Amino acid sequence: MRERPSRTSSYSIDIVLMTAMGNELAILLTRGSAERERWALPWRAPQTGETLGAASIRAAEDALGEPPIWAEQLGAFGDAKRHPSEAEISVGFVGLVPHQTASPNPGYTWFPMRDLPPLSPRQRAIVEAATRTIQSRLDQAPIAFRLLPPTFTLSELQQMYELLLGKRLHKASFRRALQGAWLVEPTDEWRSEGRGRPAQLFRYAPKKRRRPHRGVRFDFLYP
Amino acid sequence: MRERPSRTSSYSIDIVLMTAMGNELAILLTRGSAERERWALPWRAPQTGETLGAASIRAAEDALGEPPIWAEQLGAFGDAKRHPSEAEISVGFVGLVPHQTASPNPGYTWFPMRDLPPLSPRQRAIVEAATRTIQSRLDQAPIAFRLLPPTFTLSELQQMYELLLGKRLHKASFRRALQGAWLVEPTDEWRSEGRGRPAQLFRYAPKKRRRPHRGVRFDFLYP
């Protein structure tokens, strides 16, 4: 079902497709028939006339039938040798998919990040880069919002941030920061989730605001 | 189909070598003899058994005779078509070189960033990525310190930050942040630079400290 890369190109495009499954992050893996029963990231050989970004989206579409809601290149990975495609290097991408719409095509399976099967060293490096990149982009791009349905409660949003960051956040601080950023607006709907007070639903609706004007920071520990 | 010279790989490794020349940032360009008199970033074809990072360092050594003091991968660039190597994609790197030691080999020339000759679209994208990456790493890695001699005045350090960030900084705030970060220690030397009070010399000497524990931020403007 997948071709080996032609001899003219010696690189592959690999994508880490991430979604939030319940309380855990999960990524999509595949086990191609001819690939020695090892799980691998969805990948694709470059096609002429196709940009790298387009190729990563195509790889996602092959796996899920739809493009990711956000994607970014992670870089080129080549230092570890073994890769399913036997390409010399791989250009890695991360893509995010809301879980509601995330039913994989045959041959692809979601794996929780906490419990991944063995991957090639190179693909493991790509997955680690994906996690780091997501976390560092979290305050620069509305990533978390796009993993949620169009309307959501603030608790759901906070849980998504906690999931992606891998740490707990204080409720009041989270909401105050969100308030100050003018990123969400309330709807007039409320949702009762079993026990407890019903929560108001919000939607992502960013308002223009001036860019925070900060000086320098020295946020590194040593060399 | 167009016939291409046979090569084992269809990607190149390109490096943006940056230095501080007086009051300006400069990058190193070369004009290979057979390359239609266009200036280009130093680049290199991958060699078997050589990692990407090692290849970028070798490219720098070919250009300057010494390795950069710091380097980082920028990613893979392939969307713009024209590239001196005619490689399908290029893996871009940034490297920093202190200007004291930065005498280029024949064929290589420093160009101030403000006044670059025309480059291929792809290499222009790599240069822009280099600038962005430097600026975002500035508070995460001791980049600016390594562009300075082993001992330096705090004004020189601030000027280096201003040069790399492309904006002015407030003196008192800069020094306070630096103080709090335990990154420099004073020497007992002072330097008199023409008129004005002599400045104390400092050296980079980071002390261990606990990582700042911050919550979330929403630092993006819109989508």
Place this chain on the structure above:
DNA sequence: TGACTTTAGTCGCAAAAGGTGACTAATTCG
């Protein structure tokens, strides 16, 4: 010499941002 200029280095205030516990509100469960 003494006023003026220039660069270095520091202080302290006011405002903004951030951490956190405790409070009120609305619902379900038994």
Place this chain on the structure above:
DNA sequence: CGAATTAGTCACCTTTTGCGACTAAAGTCA
């Protein structure tokens, strides 16, 4: 009804940050 549970807000305090104004030590020049 009262306890439990989840949502939402407040108030207080600490830390961080922007910034103007100050002191210090040199050179310049009349």
